[in-house]
Amino acid sequence: MDLNDLIFAIEMIGTIAFAFSGTMVAVEQKLDLFGVIVLSIVTAVGGGLIRDLILGIHPPLMFQNSVYAKVSTLVAIITFFIIYFNTSFMESRYMAFYTFIMNLFDAVGLAAFTVIGINTACNAGFEKNTFLLIAVGMITGCGGGMVRDMMAGITPAIFRKHIYASASFAGALICVYLRPFSISISVVLGAICIVLIRYFAAKYRWNLPRVSREDVRH
Numbered sequence: 001m002d003l004n005d006l007i008f009a010i011e012m013i014g015t016i017a018f019a020f021s022g023t024m025v026a027v028e029q030k031l032d033l034f035g036v037i038v039l040s041i042v043t044a045v046g047g048g049l050i051r052d053l054i055l056g057i058h059p060p061l062m063f064q065n066s067v068y069a070k071v072s073t074l075v076a077i078i079t080f081f082i083i084y085f086n087t088s089f090m091e092s093r094y095m096a097f098y099t100f101i102m103n104l105f106d107a108v109g110l111a112a113f114t115v116i117g118i119n120t121a122c123n124a125g126f127e128k129n130t131f132l133l134i135a136v137g138m139i140t141g142c143g144g145g146m147v148r149d150m151m152a153g154i155t156p157a158i159f160r161k162h163i164y165a166s167a168s169f170a171g172a173l174i175c176v177y178l179r180p181f182s183i184s185i186s187v188v189l190g191a192i193c194i195v196l197i198r199y200f201a202a203k204y205r206w207n208l209p210r211v212s213r214e215d216v217r218h
Helices: 001-028 033-054 067-084 093-125 131-152 165-178 185-204 213-217
Strands: none
Touching: 001 067, 001 093, 001 131, 001 185, 033 067, 033 093, 033 131, 093 131, 093 165, 093 185, 093 213, 131 165, 165 185
16 A cells, blocks of 8 residues: 555545544434534534645645545435434443444544644645644644534533543654654554544543632632
């Protein structure tokens, strides 16, 4: 598998993962089929859309290649009707499994799009701008989920979920600083780092410090 095939494979994995994530949030918020499809697409391509606007890529890649929107729509429709005809999947007895699946797909999508964002920025001619590469990688990885949550009317996961943006930052650092040695290895190791951090953060409930109302009272 050459580099282009690897990048496209990672893009498809990330698209499917985030499309599923967006679909499940939409279903949980009781949106109709159209709303489910919209939220699925937004989650999958939202970060990339923001990235392309920052990098000056016009029109954004999601409009140059419709495969991302098509795959997201397909994932949304299939998932929606599976749940529609099997509503028991959303019952409390399945919540542990549901939470695990959501965390898994969120982690995979975050990892895939963080490293893809960095690769896109490099291809756009910004390979020497380390700060921009890391920032764009994080925006690509976190942007779609952030827009998804805002549209669904909930506090974005990036501000509350176990080590989310920080995982993207760590993976972006690895991807950027290993890139001069091997692009393929940097992409794979950066993605693996993000998935592992998100997995352990969810498993052991790692969180960044926060101030609670009880702390404020005292």
